[in-house]
Amino acid sequence: MSLSRSPLTDRFGRSIEYLRLSVTDRCDMKCTYCLPKSFKGYQEPADWLTFDEIERVVGAFARLGTSRVRLTGGEPLLRRHLPQLASRISALPGIRDLSLSTNGTQLPKYAESLRAAGVTRLNISLDSLTRECVTQITGRDTLDDVMAGLDAAQAAGFDPIKLNMVVMPGVNDHEVESMTEFCINRGFILRMIETMPMGSTGLASGFTPLGPILDKLRDRFDLIPEIKEMGGGPARYWRTRDGRGQIGLITPISQHFCATCNRVRLSVDGTLYLCLGQEEKVELRPLLRAGISDSDLEQVIREGIELKPERHEFREAPTKIIRFMSQTGG
Template identity: 65%
Template sequence: MMLYDSHGRRIEYLRLSVTDRCDLRCTYCMPEGFKGYEEPANWLTFDEIERVVGAFARLGVQKIRLTGGEPLLRRNLAELAGRLSSLPGIADLSLSSNGTQLAKHAQALRAAGITRLNVSLDTLDPARFAAITGRDALASVLHGLMAAKEEGFGPIKINMVVMAGINDHEVDDIVAFCGERGFVLRLIETMPIGETGRNAGFVALGPIRERLRSRFGLVDGVVPGGGPAKYLVSPDGRFQIGFITPMSQHFCETCNRVRLSVDGTLYPCLGQNDKVDVRALLRSGCSDEQLEQLLLEGIGRKPFKHEFDEDPAKVVRFMSSTGG
C-alpha cells in the first residue's frame, strides 16, 4: 500500500521520538533552564510504539527514524529497535543522536537492525562545543563516531546547524573532517521553532553551497536516505555534502514525513500547530482499524507548506519536545 496526503505527496517516513530528555542543551533547541519535560507515565510504551509503527507500516510507511531529545537516553532502546526492524513493511530503520552515548550502544544498535546514523556536530572546537551545548562533551561525541564507524553503520551523516557569528567560520574545517573519515556532511539552516530557534542566528546556505561547489569541483548528486537534503558530491562519489534549506529554499512540495512525539502526539508538519492525540486512542482500547483511521485523518491534515516566513512566531513548542 502507498500512502498519500491530500496534496498528492507520498508519505513514507516517520520520525519517532522516544524521549524528550537530552543530556545536552543546544542553544537553538532547548531554552536555558528548561524543565518542562513530559512525565514518563505519558510516554508511549514499547508495546504502544510497536503497535503504532505497525499501523503506519500497513498504511505504506517504510522508513522509521528514532529521535529525541537524545534517543539513547531511553532505556533498552536496542530492544525497541529490534522489535521495529522486524515489523513487516519496515525497510529502513535509522537513528538521530548527539553522539555522547553512542560508543556505549553502537554494537547493540547495529545488531538490532539500525543501519544509518545522523549525529549532530556543530563545531570541532571544545570550548565552542561547550558554549553551544552547555557541556564539555566533544571528546565523547568523537569517540562515539569512531565506534559507530567500526560497527559498520553506513552512511554516517554529520548534521551541522550553521549559525551566524557562532560556527559559520568552521564549515571548511568540518568539511575536511568528514572528508577524511568518510562521513556525509549535512549543513542545516536554523528554523524558527520556539524562541530558541528564532534567536539562533540564521545563515542562508546558498552562497556556502556555491562556494563549496566551486572549491572542491562538486556536482549534483544523490545520497540514500528519506530526508530533504540536496547533495553535492565529488566526481568520484567518495565525498558528499548535503544542504537542508527549510527557510531559503523550502522543500515542502516534496515533504514525505510526519512526526510522532514521545507522548503520542502526531505532528503532520513541523512548521504548523496541527496535531493528533494518538495516545488517548491507544489507551482507550481501540481496534487496529480505528488506529489506522486516526493516522489517516492526521495525514489528511498535513498542510501544503510551513509558514515560517509569513508567521515566524507561530510555532511556540521547542524542537526537543517535538522530535528531531
C-alpha cells in the same frame, strides 16, 4: 488484524512514507537552538508511549505503506533499552529502513547493539570541531564524547554516517570548510542545516542561508550534484568529483521542500505532528489507552494525514511555533 497496504497519501498527493519517532524529550545537552538552558517542562515518563504502544503505531503506519522510521529525541539513547525497541521495529513487516539521530555521546555504549538490532544508518549531530564552540552551543564540553561516539559507530560498521551541522551566523558559520574537510577525510557525509525558528531558542539562533556557503564549497572542493538517492529525507546532495566526499544541504527557510514532504512526526507522548511549522496534530495516546482496534487506529492515522498542511510558514510567521524542537521530535 487489518492487512491494508494502500498508500498513505495526503490531500496534496504526497505519499507519507517516513515516520520520525521521538522516544524521549530528554537530552544530555541543551543546544542553544533547541532548548533554553533553564528548561524544565519535560513530559512525565507515565505519559510516554510504551514500547508496546509504539510498536502498535509503527505497525499501523507500516500497514498503510510507511516504510522508513527514524528514531529521534531529545537524545533517543537516553531511553532505556532502546536497542530492544529498535529490534521490534525493524522486524515489523513493511519497515525497510530504520535509522537513528543522536548527539553521539552514548554511542560507545550502544553502537554495536543498535547495529545488531537492525538500525542501518546514523545521523550524528556535531556543530563544531572546536572545544570552545561545542561548549558554547551544547552547554558543556562534549567534543571528546562525540568523537568517541563517531569512532564507535564506524567500528560497529555503520555506513553511511551523516554528520548534522546546524549553521549559525557568528557562531560556527566560519567552520564549514574545516568541517567539510574533516568529513571527507573521515568518510562521513556532512549535512548542513538552516536554523528553524522553533521556540525562542530557534528564533534567537539566527538564520544563515546555505546557498552562498555552497558556492564557496563548490569551488574549494570541486563539488558536483549527487544523482543517487541518499535516504528519504529533504537534503539535496553534492559530491566531490573524485568521489571521496559528499555534502548535503537542508534548506527549510531559503529553499523550502514542502511540495515533496513525505514525513510526519510522532512525539514521545503520542502526539502525531503533521508539520514542523504548523500546529495540526492528532493525539494518539488517549486512543491507544482506551483500547482502540488496529483497523480504527489506521483510520485515525488516515484522517490525521488529511490535516497535513501544504507548507510551513517559517518565513512569513517566524514566531508562530512556540514549542521547542525537542518537544516535537527532531
